Amino acid sequence: MKQLLTAKELEEGVDQLAARLRREYLGRPLTVVGVLTGSIVLLADLIRRLDLPLRVGLIQARSYRGAATTPGELTVNADLLPDVKNREVLLLDDIFDTGHTLERLLTDIRALGPISIRSAVLLRKEGRSEVDFEPDYVVFEIPDAFVVGYGLDFHDAYRNLPYVAALDDEIANVDLDELPPPGDCDPRDC
Numbered sequence: 001m002k003q004l005l006t007a008k009e010l011e012e013g014v015d016q017l018a019a020r021l022r023r024e025y026l027g028r029p030l031t032v033v034g035v036l037t038g039s040i041v042l043l044a045d046l047i048r049r050l051d052l053p054l055r056v057g058l059i060q061a062r063s064y065r066g067a068a069t070t071p072g073e074l075t076v077n078a079d080l081l082p083d084v085k086n087r088e089v090l091l092l093d094d095i096f097d098t099g100h101t102l103e104r105l106l107t108d109i110r111a112l113g114p115i116s117i118r119s120a121v122l123l124r125k126e127g128r129s130e131v132d133f134e135p136d137y138v139v140f141e142i143p144d145a146f147v148v149g150y151g152l153d154f155h156d157a158y159r160n161l162p163y164v165a166a167l168d169d170e171i172a173n174v175d176l177d178e179l180p181p182p183g184d185c186d187p188r189d190c
C-alpha cells in the first residue's frame with residue numbers, strides 16, 4: 001500500500017494541533033469527544049499532549065453505505081457521552097469526507113447545551129464535502145482515495161498501522177476472509 005503520511009508526519013501534525021488547542025483554550029476546561037472507532041488512535045495521541053483540565057467522552061457513529069441502504073444513513077449511539085451541558089466541547093474524528101457524519105454529530109451534541117462546540121479531524125479529503133461548514137481544525141488535507149491506518153479501517157482491519165496509507169485496489173477487491181492480517185507483515189509486501 002502507498003504510504004500517504006508517515007508515522008513521523010502524523011506525530012508532527014498532532015503536535016501542531018495540540019499546540020493550537022493549548023493556545024486557543026488556554027487552560028479552560030475542555031471535553032474532547034472522540035468518534036468511535038476511527039478516532040481512537042488520534043484521541044490517545046492528542047490528549048496526552050493537552051495540558052488542560054480535560055475530560056474525554058466517546059460517541060459512536062455508524063454509516064451504512066451498502067447498496068441496500070440510503071447512502072449516508074447514520075446511526076448514532078451517545079451512551080458513552082459524559083454530560084456536556086455548560087462544557088466546552090471538541091468533537092474529534094478521523095476523517096472528513098462528505099461531512100455528513102460531523103454535521104449530524106455536531107447537531108446532536110449542540111442540542112445537549114454545551115457552552116461551545118468545535119470540530120477537529122485528522123484528515124480532510126479534497127473536493128468531497130457535501131455540507132456547508134468546515135471542521136474548525138484539519139491536520140492534513142489528502143487527495144480523494146480510500147485510506148487506512150492510524151485508526152482508519154477497511155472492514156475493521158488496518159486500524160493499527162502506525163501510518164496512513166491509500167488502500168490498494170487489489171486489497172479493496174479481495175475476499176474479506178483473505179485480508180492480510182494487520183501487523184503480520186508490511187502491507188506493502190503482503
Ligand code: 5GP
Binds near residue numbers: 038096101
Ligand atoms: P463523512 O460522513 O464525512 O462522509 O464520512 C466520515 C466517516 O466515513 C469517517 O468517520 C470514516 O469512518 C468514514 N470514511 C470516509 N472516508 C474514509 C476513508 O478513506 N477511509 C476510511 N477507513 N474511512 C473513511
Ligand code: MG
Binds near residue numbers: 036037038039094
Ligand atoms: Mg468514522
